[in-house]
Amino acid sequence: MEWLTSLVDCFTIGDPVSKPPTGKQVCSNDNTSFTIKIKASNYSQGRIVEEDTINEGIKVKVECRKMWSTKCERLSLFQNRLIILIVIAFIIMHLMFYLTDEKLKTPERKSWEKVQYDKKFVLVTGGAGFVGHHVIMRLKQDNINVIGTDNFNDYYNVSLKYLRSNISGVVQHVDVCDLKKMTEIIATKKITHVIHLAAQAGVRYSLTNPQAYVKSNVECFVQLLETLKNTGIPLIYASSSSVYGKNTNIPFSEDHPVVQPASLYAATKRENELLAHVYWNLYKQRSVGLRFFTVYGPLGRPDMAYFSFAKNIFKGLPIPVFNFGKLSRDFTYIDDIVNGIIKCIDVKYDYEILNLGRGEPQSLMQFIKTIEDIAGKKAVLDFKEMVKGDVLVTYADVSKAKASIGYSPNVSLKDGLTRFISWYKLYSNQPK
Numbered sequence: 001m002e003w004l005t006s007l008v009d010c011f012t013i014g015d016p017v018s019k020p021p022t023g024k025q026v027c028s029n030d031n032t033s034f035t036i037k038i039k040a041s042n043y044s045q046g047r048i049v050e051e052d053t054i055n056e057g058i059k060v061k062v063e064c065r066k067m068w069s070t071k072c073e074r075l076s077l078f079q080n081r082l083i084i085l086i087v088i089a090f091i092i093m094h095l096m097f098y099l100t101d102e103k104l105k106t107p108e109r110k111s112w113e114k115v116q117y118d119k120k121f122v123l124v125t126g127g128a129g130f131v132g133h134h135v136i137m138r139l140k141q142d143n144i145n146v147i148g149t150d151n152f153n154d155y156y157n158v159s160l161k162y163l164r165s166n167i168s169g170v171v172q173h174v175d176v177c178d179l180k181k182m183t184e185i186i187a188t189k190k191i192t193h194v195i196h197l198a199a200q201a202g203v204r205y206s207l208t209n210p211q212a213y214v215k216s217n218v219e220c221f222v223q224l225l226e227t228l229k230n231t232g233i234p235l236i237y238a239s240s241s242s243v244y245g246k247n248t249n250i251p252f253s254e255d256h257p258v259v260q261p262a263s264l265y266a267a268t269k270r271e272n273e274l275l276a277h278v279y280w281n282l283y284k285q286r287s288v289g290l291r292f293f294t295v296y297g298p299l300g301r302p303d304m305a306y307f308s309f310a311k312n313i314f315k316g317l318p319i320p321v322f323n324f325g326k327l328s329r330d331f332t333y334i335d336d337i338v339n340g341i342i343k344c345i346d347v348k349y350d351y352e353i354l355n356l357g358r359g360e361p362q363s364l365m366q367f368i369k370t371i372e373d374i375a376g377k378k379a380v381l382d383f384k385e386m387v388k389g390d391v392l393v394t395y396a397d398v399s400k401a402k403a404s405i406g407y408s409p410n411v412s413l414k415d416g417l418t419r420f421i422s423w424y425k426l427y428s429n430q431p432k
């Protein structure tokens with residue numbers, strides 16, 4: 001304990017004692033009736049308010065603020081230092097906790113939480129496409145505000161895209177690559193979530209039209225990420241089962257390496273996932289990429305096997321059966337896919353990839369037989385060689401999606417194809 005005992009060089013009235021004075025200091029005079037003891041470390045707590053000359057010394061009165069106690073005598077130096085050490089340790093522990101927790105560190109979390117619980121307004125790109133249309137219809141059914149965009153390209157019959165957009169009534173003719181218009185929509189509508197389903201689809205078309213994939217799936221995807229970065233708006237986007245490529249380890253799990261794409265389409269879809277990771281790393285742009293497994297259903301894609309097979313079977317035309325039928329796919333009904341997508345809206349992700357499949361692959365021949373049974377007509381089979389870029393089998397391990405978002409595909413191939421064929425019969429009889 002360090003007490004100041006000298007009266008000489010005492011402070012004068014009104015001296016601020018903002019820091020402990022150095023050198024000879026105040027204040028005790030046992031020759032008078034007046035004795036003041038001040039601990040050096042407590043100088044900062046008081047100021048000298050009165051002085052008077054007594055014998056050779058100075059009589060000093062010190063006023064203390066009521067910070068730690070009403071007395072001038074405070075805690076011991078050891079106790080003070082202990083308290084300071086505890087406070088510093090406490091601050092360091094808190095800092096370490098915040099710095100090591102990425103989720104809490106990033107300001108975007110607040111945005112995520114904000115968009116999560118405020119009024120939702122979802123932007124669906126590719127809104128006139130097959131999956132996009134069904135997502136929009138489901139959001140409308142759930143009374144969630146939604147707007148769609150689509151460039152209405154002619155990869156397949158555009159009238160089908162207009163049919164879908166006429167049904168939903170919320171799709172605007174806007175290309176994802178149009179940064180200005182996309183930014184405008186996001187700002188004016190106060191978009192809270194983006195579901196990006198606009199893409200150049202089709203495995204085999206990428207053999208002859210690689211640039212269409214680079215433009216839509218790479219260039220426009222980067223454009224979208226540029227539009228979204230720093231907005232705090234989470235992104236849900238379509239990836240594909242095709243990223244597993246020549247992987248022979250089945251069922252396909254998100255943990256498997258995806259370094260052997262078989263087609264350019266697959267490579268661009270994998271590129272989406274890599275780019276999404278880059279934007280997470282650089283800008284904390286949150287995203288979840290969904291690897292869809294051969295999605296089918298009403299208002300579907302005419303370029304896909306279920307649609308073209310049904311069409312040809314009803315017309316009595318031959319259907320090309322690749323690799324002599326020795327192929328299998330994890331065909332997944334549209335409603336199961338839409339359920340999976342919608343569930344992602346309310347889940348907080350940083351950067352995530354999920355399989356959305358049925359988890360029950362079917363051989364191509366079984367698939368054709370199911371269509372024949374439902375249609376009540378035999379197919380004319382035209383067996384062909386394996387097409388370059390195709391893969392032999394797809395098979396989703398959906399355990400991660402089940403555990404993380406409660407995804408639960410429950411439409412069997414027979415039920416799903418029955419619904420598709422019912423729709424197709426009506427659709428094919430309508431004037432187009």
Ligand SMILES: O=C(O)[C@H]1O[C@H](OP(=O)(O)OP(=O)(O)OC[C@H]2O[C@@H](n3ccc(=O)[nH]c3=O)[C@H](O)[C@@H]2O)[C@H](O)[C@@H](O)[C@H]1O
Pocket residue numbers: 201202203240241242243292293294295303304305306308319320321322323327328329364390
């Ligand atoms: O999950 C995906 O990642 C992809 O699914 C879809 O690709 P695929 O699984 O190839 O579906 P699809 O064309 O219906 O062919 C089904 C089966 O029929 C065979 N097939 C096809 C056409 C044909 O004329 N003959 C034929 O035998 C064909 O060889 C295959 O074995 C999407 O198109 C693609 O955009 C992407 O989303």
